[in-house]
Amino acid sequence: MRHYPAFLNLSACSCLVVGAGAVGLRKITTLLSAGPREICVLDLGEASKELLDLCASPSLHFEQREFDESDLKGRTLVFACTNNAKVNSHIAELCQKHGTLCNIADAPDKSTFIVPASLKRGALVLALSTGGASPAVSRRIRMELEKALGPEYEPFVAIMGRLRPLILNLGLPTAQNTTLFRQLALGPLPEALRENDMLRVRDLLSEALPPQLHSHIGELLDGIE
Ligand SMILES: C[C@@]1(CC(=O)O)C2=NC(=C\c3[nH]c(c(CCC(=O)O)c3CC(=O)O)Cc3[nH]c(c(CC(=O)O)c3CCC(=O)O)/C=C3\N/C(=C\2)[C@@H](CCC(=O)O)[C@]3(C)CC(=O)O)/[C@H]1CCC(=O)O
Numbered sequence: 001m002r003h004y005p006a007f008l009n010l011s012a013c014s015c016l017v018v019g020a021g022a023v024g025l026r027k028i029t030t031l032l033s034a035g036p037r038e039i040c041v042l043d044l045g046e047a048s049k050e051l052l053d054l055c056a057s058p059s060l061h062f063e064q065r066e067f068d069e070s071d072l073k074g075r076t077l078v079f080a081c082t083n084n085a086k087v088n089s090h091i092a093e094l095c096q097k098h099g100t101l102c103n104i105a106d107a108p109d110k111s112t113f114i115v116p117a118s119l120k121r122g123a124l125v126l127a128l129s130t131g132g133a134s135p136a137v138s139r140r141i142r143m144e145l146e147k148a149l150g151p152e153y154e155p156f157v158a159i160m161g162r163l164r165p166l167i168l169n170l171g172l173p174t175a176q177n178t179t180l181f182r183q184l185a186l187g188p189l190p191e192a193l194r195e196n197d198m199l200r201v202r203d204l205l206s207e208a209l210p211p212q213l214h215s216h217i218g219e220l221l222d223g224i225e
Pocket residue numbers: 026027030103104105106107108111113114115116117118128129130131132133134135136137138139142
């Protein structure tokens with residue numbers, strides 16, 4: 001079995017996290033950064049300081065009580081993160097019955113999705129998994145990628161994202177667009193951004209862009225310079 005990699009838009013979705021210990025808190029934090037409509041968190045114990053801080057987010061609500069099958073109604077993703085294997089396994093069975101995607105913290109084989117190690121640079125998101133073989137290796141690779149793809153990748157992707165519709169609107173042949181996008185994507189723009197050498201960034205854009213787009217360079221760099 002191989003997992004299917006996908007990026008989810010959770011903005012209209014409701015999610016459930018059962019168990020808000022160390023693992024549950026990590027899953028809640030990643031979830032929050034994706035901005036789902038609602039996250040319901042259940043735990044038998046009182047909310048920790050960390051959870052109370054996360055509860056500042058209006059989409060998150062905590063209830064100190066036992067999980068019940070009715071809690072699955074309307075959920076897109078369910079996370080079972082308790083330290084009670086029986087409870088986690090029970091949630092897995094109910095999710096299977098209801099066809100709800102679930103992540104079972106202590107039982108990858110009962111989970112229908114894995115939480116990958118991930119790295120964000122603005123619109124760029126990298127997500128990786130070892131298929132459950134070694135989360136520690138996923139963590140290592142995520143840290144290596146963080147070093148290789150520094151913060152400059154956020155403005156780099158922003159510039160390329162703003163440029164794309166301008167180029168496509170010129171109505172040039174696809175092969176020509178591809179050459180231009182590849183030239184910029186493979187070129188030294190990230191290095192120039194990392195060194196905050198905005199004169200070089202401007203030069204690189206002027207060299208690559210057709211003359212009719214030169215007047216747009218200022219807007220491409222808006223908020224970046
Ligand atoms: C990526 C990340 C995302 C996140 O959770 O946010 C994540 N685990 C992370 C860290 C981590 N987790 C653990 C360690 C200790 C070292 C080690 O065990 O290797 C470390 C590393 C550390 O802390 O150093 C312990 C552990 N993990 C699982 C079990 C249960 C089991 O295997 O049965 C046990 C207890 C085993 C035991 O009993 O000892 C299971 C899973 N953990 C996964 C994801 C999924 C597979 C990911 C993949 O395919 O690679 C999967 C299958 C299910 C899931 O959770 O979705 C996050 C890194 C975030 C980052 O730093 O970037």
